[in-house]
Amino acid sequence: MARVVIRWAGGEHAFRLGLAELEVIQQNTDCGPEHLLQRINAGLWTAAELMEILRNGLIGGGMDDVDAKNLVHRTFGQHPMIVFKVPAQEVLFLCLYGPPDDPVGEDTPAGDPTPSADPEANGSSAPITG
Template sequence: MARDARIELDFADGTHSFRLGWGELATLQEECDAGPYMILHRLHSHQWRVQDIANVIRLGLVGGGMPPADALRKVRNYVEKRPPLESHPVAIAVISAGLLGAPEEPVGEPEAPIPEVA
């Protein structure tokens, strides 16, 4: 199974696919003027900036397959017009999956079957 860091989350008006691949992480780094791990640290340590939350969610939606204009519209309506702490857990889940892999993705090689003894 490929580890592509894709997660499905309930957000806004339904369940959406989020993924922060290499390209989205590079864009996030430029737009937030911080590396992805620093953004995760800021989100966990209560030193985040509002653009950290909005950009993680927007780029995660784009990486998950949503057209950029739709992702921007969704973030404007469901993130920027709402209290930031409402979207904070979504941002943490999306960037964590992008950096560490999705929780349901197995790590390592599958175990070999145990041979039967006759």
């Protein structure tokens, strides 16, 4: 996953969860990323889980680990916990599925799959009748 800038209660920062960050989250929450996302979606999250996701997302986004920890702890102390739910969901979602504007593969195969109305453009000199 590429870094993605997200606006959250702590400001506007680059977030990214790579394999190393996911491993830390899994160790500290005893939960895989998809299961953790489902827990958050169902409202079964803990503050510690949201903190882990956002802290590690900031680290993966390029922030120093001490700065990320300080920012997350300071921000969590200044706002209601619920404001961190959506950013944590977004960080995990982007890690699992990628950004919504980054489709896998191409929309259409190489070349134009739609035949032209002009039969000569399709390599045929006579129309097909049936």
